[in-house]
Amino acid sequence: MKQWKYLANVVPNSQIPNIGEDLRLVCAISNKYLKPLCSSNETDELLGCKLLYLSKQNNYLMERVKHQELDKQQKLKWEPIDASDNSVVDFPKLDEEDLRNITLGVYQLKLAKSYNKEHQNENGQYDILINKQDSNLLMAKIQSRHVTRKNYKLWIEYDECTVKGWFCQCKSGTRVVGTCAHIAATIWYLGFARYHNLKFDSHYDWSVHLKRCITNRTMFG
Numbered sequence: 001m002k003q004w005k006y007l008a009n010v011v012p013n014s015q016i017p018n019i020g021e022d023l024r025l026v027c028a029i030s031n032k033y034l035k036p037l038c039s040s041n042e043t044d045e046l047l048g049c050k051l052l053y054l055s056k057q058n059n060y061l062m063e064r065v066k067h068q069e070l071d072k073q074q075k076l077k078w079e080p081i082d083a084s085d086n087s088v089v090d091f092p093k094l095d096e097e098d099l100r101n102i103t104l105g106v107y108q109l110k111l112a113k114s115y116n117k118e119h120q121n122e123n124g125q126y127d128i129l130i131n132k133q134d135s136n137l138l139m140a141k142i143q144s145r146h147v148t149r150k151n152y153k154l155w156i157e158y159d160e161c162t163v164k165g166w167f168c169q170c171k172s173g174t175r176v177v178g179t180c181a182h183i184a185a186t187i188w189y190l191g192f193a194r195y196h197n198l199k200f201d202s203h204y205d206w207s208v209h210l211k212r213c214i215t216n217r218t219m220f221g
Contacts, residue, residue: 001026051104054177061157061165062174070139071153071169088130088138092161094191102163102187104178115185116193136164138190142182144170154182163187
């Protein structure tokens with residue numbers, strides 16, 4: 001839009017009531033006479049069809065969790081896992097394309113990596129609690145990024161080849177068009193990171209600079 005001089009400059013206050021109509025006219029002219037900003041290909045069309053199909057589907061795993069009251073079981077054995085843990089040996093090994101097919105984009109994957117970094121423990125291991133309820137259903141509990149005291153339970157159904165379904169108790173955890181950050185982080189870690197022995201960058205220790213300043217001040221007065 002900035003290629004139009006009218007929209008490239010600050011619009012006078014007197015034109016504010018008309019800016020909406022002017023913008024629609026400019027967009028109509030651009031769509032009619034200018035080249036498309038990008039051209040669609042077969043991959044984009046297939047992705048669009050997939051998004052439309054998924055948008056009309058229900059989260060069957062959420063219905064299963066509520067019907068079987070899997071979220072109300074109190075006596076569950078939680079086990080911490082890290083990169084060397086073999087608690088979930090049957091979880092499918094995924095590549096980056098598989099992950100993108102699940103998250104439907106790269107944004108969730110980037111968020112998953114940073115999310116995993118935040119869940120390192122003091123030893124640099126991935127700090128997450130799991131509970132295997134049956135052979136193809138994984139239940140995990142992961143801390144909220146925004147509220148320290150808030151934990152979310154999530155369920156992931158899978159087989160030996162792929163992830164079949166997911167449900168999380170967070171606000172966006174029922175979505176089937178892509179996944180929430182908690183689901184994406186768990187799948188990325190269990191299906192990709194630990195198989196590639198990826199190391200998470202530890203949180204930087206800024207105290208080293210403070211100690212250096214104190215040492216220099218002591219030495220040089």
